[in-house]
Amino acid sequence: MSNRVEIDLLGPMRLRADGRTLDVTTGRLRALIAVLALSAGRTVTVAQLIEALWTAQLPASPRRSVQTYVTRLRTLFGADLIATSATGYVLHVDPDAVDVLRFQRLLERADGSADPVRQRAHLTEALALWRGRPFDDVESDWLAGTEAPRLAERYLGAQERRIALDLELGRPADLVPELRELTGTHPLREPAWALLLEALDRSGRRAEALVQYERVRARLSTDLGVEPGPRLQAVYARLLAHTPARRTPPTLRRAPRQLPADVPDFVGRDDALALLDHAAATSPVATVSGTAGVGKTTLAVHWAHRVSDRFRDGQLYVNLRGFDPDRPPVDPADAIRGFLDALRVPHELIPADTDGQAALYRSVLAGRRLLVLLDNARDARQARPLLPGSADCLTLVTSRDQLIGLTATAGARAVTLDLPPVTDARELLVRRIGVRAAAAPHVVDELVTLCARLPLALAVAAARVAEQPESLEYRVAELRAASGGLEAFAADDATIDLRSVFSWSYDGLSDPAARLFRLAGSAPGPDIGVAAAAALAGLDADTVRPLLGELTRAHLLTERRPGRYRAHDLLRAYAAELAQAGPAEPALALGRLLDHYLATALAASRPLRSDRETYEPVPPPTAGPEVAERITGADAARAWFAAERRTLLAAVDAAADRGYAVHAWQLAWALTIDLDWRGRWRDIARVNSSALLAVRLLDDAEPAAHLHRLLGRAYGYLDRYADAEAHLQRALRLYADRHDLVGQARTLRSLGVVKERTGRHQESLEHDLDALALFRRIGQPAGLAGALNAVGWGQAMLGNYQRTLEFAGQALEILRGLDDRLAEAATLDTLGFAHHQLGAHDRAVDCFERALDLLRELDGLYYEVVTLRKLADSHEAAGDTVVAAQVRRLAVAALDELGERGTERLRAELTASVTAERDEPPGRPGRQPASR
Missing domain, CATH: 1.25.40.10 (Tetratricopeptide repeat domain)
Incomplete structure (x- = not known):
């Protein structure tokens, strides 16, 4: 096992453990290392790993395949360096041991320094880390198509910034060859051309600079059909006016600091914060969406405070009031004027028309590094005019709407906020209620359940208990008596009354979508598929899909997996209340839904039955x-x-x-x-x-x-x-x-x-x-x-x-x-067991492996674990203790994936076998499990 791992990705992958070079030839294992290394110290979700490892043609069980690769990586790096979290995996290495992260950290240090000499030193050190194209020999479409271009852009930006600093520090003629090479490699990159023109001008070669300007203007017109941008045009204007470019001393600007106060008792959300970190590193726009009361603004403000030091020119904030019950949504033009005021733009310079103001806003932000938080947007149309044009700025938008338009047109990285885990919900209550909550954990747990883990509901309940700390049990009893209803969360303030908060989303629905929401509230189970939703509503699938999309965009339903929709318990209670107040449809809808489930379950059971199962029930005519x-x-x-x-x-x-x-x-x-x-x-x-x-x-x-x-x-x-x-x-x-x-x-x-x-x-x-x-x-x-x-x-x-x-x-x-095949696998398992007991271990291994091949075709995971247990014993009895240990680890991993209670005996047998590996001499057979 290694305590020091170094991972270089800015070029062909290089791996070192305690100074020793590691060789990894498997393509997907290299991709796994790269993705985990990019988030060193932070959780990478299984979904992100699957996206990075397989763009198309997913394996039959992607999660199991990821687990297998992680197991192999633990063998390579040491199990202590790769931890499992609730949603994925964490690589515990020093971020400075990953060259990509060290590169990014050096750029941030350059951003945070006011000293040009220090800025240049940080940039030079960062640029020296590059050995070629990032992830050059790592096979991953996600890395090649997303991360590599992003890093390449940052590299070029850093190179241009370092050249600009060198230009200000003197010796412009020395920079001309480097800039000629840069513009030759990137002939459409205007910042590099602007630097070349300035270097030529400062070297006394104004005529040559004018020729180069005409060259790039013609190239832009021919290849892109556009004229040079403002920066190039400004340099050209100076050249024509015989005004030499010169260093302009920096002026002090008062940076806006508009973020609301951070929540003092913020709890958890580690995965969401990590996703925001990832989103901010890969795009200038990130969105946080989620259902009413889930804590979008709280998360966004907390994260913004965490990263505020990365934005030297300040932070802008506006509440767009997209779902405010009392006031209309903020006009984007009004928000822009507010931002221009915060940026101290003189009023006489602000155009009268909205388009001119938006253009000025983008111009003012060009070259600056600001964080812009657009809170509570109604939709993408309201937020889009407020996006800066500069890639150095980051815009974070929160909304109940999914803001798909920003993802499509602005390349926004989307973070969908779900209910917090039980541990975080419990901690929130303990922090807000205090000693009484810590002394009554069972009561707190029930309160978490009754609040459906919804942060707004938890906050309301905690506030009421905090007024009278002795009322904790009383408030829980009050909620319990409400049987999942919303009466206990009623409040005079519409911003915290759950019915009112939910209604702001519900009232914006079309009539068919509102009807589907009401019916879905009483559907059994944690979620519902498209076909089942169609049966519930008495519609066809093509009609119901847009309605589910409308409910998802409003975050009244959440599409947790493709084609699967759910709502938390308090939203379901709200939907059930609405259904009871409307037409008497729920009973008929349940009958249609049960007919659908029964008919499909019977059809799905047929290809899974063994030939021994000859019976099939006769369903009711309606099913x-x-x-x-x-x-x-x-x-x-x-x-x-x-x-x-x-x-x-x-x-x-x-x-x-x-x-x-x-x-x-x-x-x-x-x-x-x-x-x-x-x-x-x-x-x-x-x-x-x-x-x-x-x-x-x-x-x-x-x-x-x-x-x-x-x-x-x-x-x-x-x-x-x-x-x-x-x-x-x-x-x-x-x-x-x-x-x-x-x-x-x-x-x-x-x-x-x-x-x-x-x-x-x-x-x-x-x-x-x-x-x-x-x-x-x-x-x-x-x-x-x-x-x-x-x-x-x-x-x-x-x-x-x-x-x-x-x-x-x-x-x-x-x-x-x-x-x-199941019966054949069971029979081979029996034969393997008999051969093992008779000492024919090679024949036993052959039988068990043939059985496993059949079981894997059938996805018979439980029976696969049973056979793996016996296969490990046969390998061990044959003296292959290393292989036996590997097989047992596979069996334990399969049990973990199975996640089923009722397999305690099997887990205990495997655990005992793993323990015995340390105590028994090689080749000694263990006790065989008595199972069929």
Whole structure:
């Protein structure tokens, strides 16, 4: 491991660790190093890394691929240098150890110095860091298309500034060759030409300077169709007037300092602040947008104070009142006049017309370095006239609108502000309420939840408690009694009354968008997709998309992922209030939505079912295939379930609660097929338990049998063995009453799993043999193969490994004629386990790796972890301890991605194995996991 890493990116990549050169040949690993290094000490989100590493043709699981590359980088640099944050990764190296950051810091030092000699020294040191094109041998379209051009522009700007300082310090003739080379390389770069003309003029070569001016004027006209800009024209005018350019002593200017006061108890927002740092480094315009009350102005003002020292010529601020309830939005012309006053422009020089004032404003800012904060803009049209024309200025715009127009026309970098994490919301309350909050953490946590983590709601609640500190529990009870409503947040001041604050966004909506917002407030789940929103509203997808876009631009909905929309709980409460006051639509809308979810879930479950699953429920007529989203193939099915998983869990509960019993149990049945692939046993237990309560109203044994079986199987994996056996025995009786042999056989298989997990291996084998007998009687090949494999595993648990090879081998022969890759992977896993126990470790590794290939095709992450565990043990037993450790790390990383409770036993086994690597001699086999 290294304590000192140096990363050079201003040219071909160079890496050094403790003075030792590192060689990295993998292209994407080099890109990962570069992106993390550019934000050394700050979080780089996973989304940013994916954008930088893959412009197109994303891998099947980009996040897992990023994790893999990070793991490899930790091996290279040392695990202590790369930390994981809530949203991404942080490279902990000294910023001065990254040449790009050192270059930028030297430029900032030059900006902050009033001494021309020091300025020149900083610029010269910065320019000396360059060895060629930035990221010259790093493969990343994002770096090549965004970061490299930005750095190149800063390099040229720094070079021109250094030449300008040299010009002022004397010896203009010495600069002419350098400027000729610079203008030859960049023939359309006007600042370089202006410097060349001035150098020629000061060297007594005015005639040559006039010839060069005509040359660049003709080039600009031919190539760009424009005339020279103000600076070149000013030099030309001096040349014609025989007025030699000379150094003008600097004049003292009183810099405007208009920023509002910073919030003294600002909390968190580290990721948003890092994004603003990144945005400011890559564009002269940045935007902060977000829903009402999320803290946009607070963040912008705090960040502006943090970076104010970078802007030597001051800061300008205006509240544009884009969503003010009492006053109209500020006219951009009025804002410009206010800025010109702040910049101390004499009134007699200010033109009467708006266009002239805007042009003067841009001219005054040219060459200056100011921060301009445009707060609470209505839209891009209001903010656009206030943008400086100088790249040395930075404009930060806040708005409830997404300001897409500024992104498209001004290259603005957008930062969307979401709700703060729970830890930050809790800290905000503790700081504002004081000792009482710190002494009652459970009450504070409930208050955070009731305020939906919305900063404005938290501030209102904290202010009310602060008036009477003893009222903390009372205020929480008051909010709890409101059942998520907004009454407890009512206030005389419209700027902090949540209904009023939300209404300023809602009142600007079109009627169709307002209707969709009202309906979306009562939709189950944390978010909603386009097709589901269309079903909810009774519209087609093409009609609903612009309405979702309108709600997103107003930040009444947030598009957290492409095509997925959500609102926080207080906005949902506001929408529900509006829906109750309007037409009686919510009940009909819920029915349409549940029809859509059920029809699509059944369609998506089909390509994921193994050949053993021959049953499919008959949906209600209203949930026919015509209301389903189109699903083509297993990949599309997995993607749909992944996107809708949390919403479907809530939909099962909503269906059960509101009398849609058939929808509830059939949704649970279809959803379980997906959840099983991920090992999400708690979710399986939750939805089937909820559905089981609903179907008791149906007096129908068929769905009850299925739900008892699925619930019992989940309880078995959750180590709730008594509950598991009770449900499975109940399912067995219900299947027997219906003479359902397949149901009985599958239930016996699940009972076998439960008995095995409790160490009753002989009883487990007997259940599996009974299931095998039933499948032989039924004549179902897939079920027969699964039962043979289960019997083979049962024999292994009793130490009969040769018998395991016989039964699992028969299963594999049957499966070769079927397309049941999950069953084939399970059978190969069993064979691998038997070979391992018999000492044939190479054959075991081969079986496990073939099983993993199949599981990765299926995205069966839980089962992949189980097999990785065994593969690591086989490598270790064969003496490959290094490979075994790598495989275990992959398994732990996969468990982290799985993020599922209910896998504690598997995690404990892996952790114990990793610990044992330090204690056991190489080649000693560990205890194998008892899993199927």
